[in-house]
Amino acid sequence: MRRRSRERLLEAAAELFGERGYEATTLGDIAERAGAARGLVSYYFPGKRQLLQSAVHRRMHLTLAAALEREPAPCADAAGGRELLARAIDAILGLAARRPVLMRAHMAHLLQQEGFVQCAEQQRLAALLRETMVRYGAADPDTDYRMLRALLMGAVVAVLLPGAPMPGHRLRAELFARYGLEWELGCPPGGEPPGGVLMSSGEGAHP
Structure with missing residues (x-):
């Protein structure tokens, strides 16, 4: 019951921060959306900033887990770890594109002095990213x-930068080139990659 209560609060926080932004959302709003007592929020979370980071890290690790667990397309069977890494990149870039208000608030708070909040949700996200690199064949x-x-965080900031956003497909192309990933892996945005050239599996910086 405690786990479910905490998860309801995290889900309500992600919804409200994404709808209204960080400043316009109160802890009372979150408790009301979750159908919980206001005091329960303070019981589980020291403050609103910690709740924001935990809520976003939860949304990120759930999105990433769903992408990694999806049945592979026939063309992706032989790609193995490269397919998983492509899915991971697309999952995080896709989340930034779908939930810009939520992810912009998250990135802004990460850049403040306090930095990362070490929580169970952040640790689950880290474990998924590490396992993805293991499957990809990373030496370290x-x-x-x-x-x-770090590269994904930089890409998310670039996508969300007010007034000068980078197109997501260009950032995807740069990340795919770095890791030697074929454009058709993961969830490609459609059409050919920028420049019209598909990478072969031997190109890029595969470890």
Whole structure:
């Protein structure tokens, strides 16, 4: 019951932060959306910033897990770990595109002095990214998953940058080139990659 109560609060927080933004959402609003007592929010979370990060990390690891567990397309069977890495990249970029208000608030708070909130949701996300790099064949998964996380964070910031956003398909192309991933892996946005050239599996910086 405690786990379900906490999950309801996290889901309500993700919904409201994504609808109204961080400043316009109160802890009372979140408790009401979750159908919980206001005091329960403070019982589980020290403050609104911690709740935001936990809610977004939960949304990220659920989105990533769903992408990694999806049945592979016939053309992806032989790609193995490259397909999983492509799905991971597309899952995070896709979340930024679908939930810009939520992800912009999250990134803004990560860049504040307090930085990451170490919570169970963040640890689950880290474990999924690390396992993806293991399956991809990374020589040093502990270091390489952190690099992947940093590159994904940079791409999300670029997609969401007010006034000067980068097109998601261009960022996807850069990340795919870095890891030697074929454009058709994962969930391609449609059509040919920028420049009209598909990479072969031997191109890029495969470890």
